[in-house]
Amino acid sequence: MFKILKKKVLNPTVTLMEVNAPIVAKKAEPGQFIILRVDEEGERIPLTIADFDREKGSIKIIFQIVGSTTEKLNHLNEEECIHDLVGPLGKASKLNNIKKAAVVGGGVGCAIAYPIAKRLHENGANVHSIVGFRNKNLVILEDEFKKISDKFVMMSDDGSIGEKGLVTDALEKLIKSDENYDEVIAIGPLVMMKFVSKITSKYNIKTTVSMNPIMIDGTGMCGGCRLTVGGKTKFACVDGPDFDGHLVDFDEAISRSSVYSDFERHSYEKTCNLFKGAN
Secondary structure, eight states: OEEEEEEEEEETTEEEEEEEOHHHHHHOOTTOEEEEESSTTOOOEEEEEEEEETTTTEEEEEEEOOSHHHHHHHTOOTTOEESEEEEEESOOOOOTTOSEEEEEEEGGGHHHHHHHHHHHHHTTOEEEEEEEESSGGGOOSHHHHHHHOSEEEEEESSSSSSEESOHHHHHHHHHHTTOOOSEEEEESOHHHHHHHHHHHHHTTOOEEEEOOOOOSSSSSSSOTTEEEETTEEEEHHHHOSEEETTTBOHHHHHHHHTTTHHHHHHHHHHHHHHHHHHO
């Protein structure tokens, strides 16, 4: 059992939890994730380690309420416990020897982008953070990004905060203004990462994307998280989650990501009705 030390609502659909997990916190690195179950009979879901405190023995997770499991998780409160979690899983992001980077985060993907930008900053790199949201009500981690960024650009679809437009607009504008990046790291919706990679390919800039497809066991045995990268099959849970954005078959990944969308929606609605009935 893993006690919830802190719970904070970041926006109407996104929640942050700090969880007591000393063994995981001891070994966690930016880019890695955990797999958890809310209760004994719950499904296993992957969540990125958004931050960690080795001395305190805690990790932070940030999740969007999109399915039945995240709905159940969101109903847990401080001092209550998550049934089990395992981690850190996946390969840590390779961030050494990067002197200047653009970290591009979209929506809840900013929860994954933040620890990477933070580590780059700690390594002494020049960090440009470009984050995007649909509107101002969905913004997360703005202050945290500002503290560790040499340049911070906020974009929104409707112009209600920051500049109106897409993160790809901001990235290309910076590239054209002679910002010479050693690497671009993009984390967010698949479509966003696809078009970031298309832009950086034009300018021959190394690009890393973080892939978070369907996962079950987190060991590569189930094959649920398979991707095609450079014409070869890779498994996000053990080979990633970071991959060369110029080699990922995004169209295949986008197609596979929607396979269980109807099931997820029905399961979420059923769970919501259960909680409403309990109230």
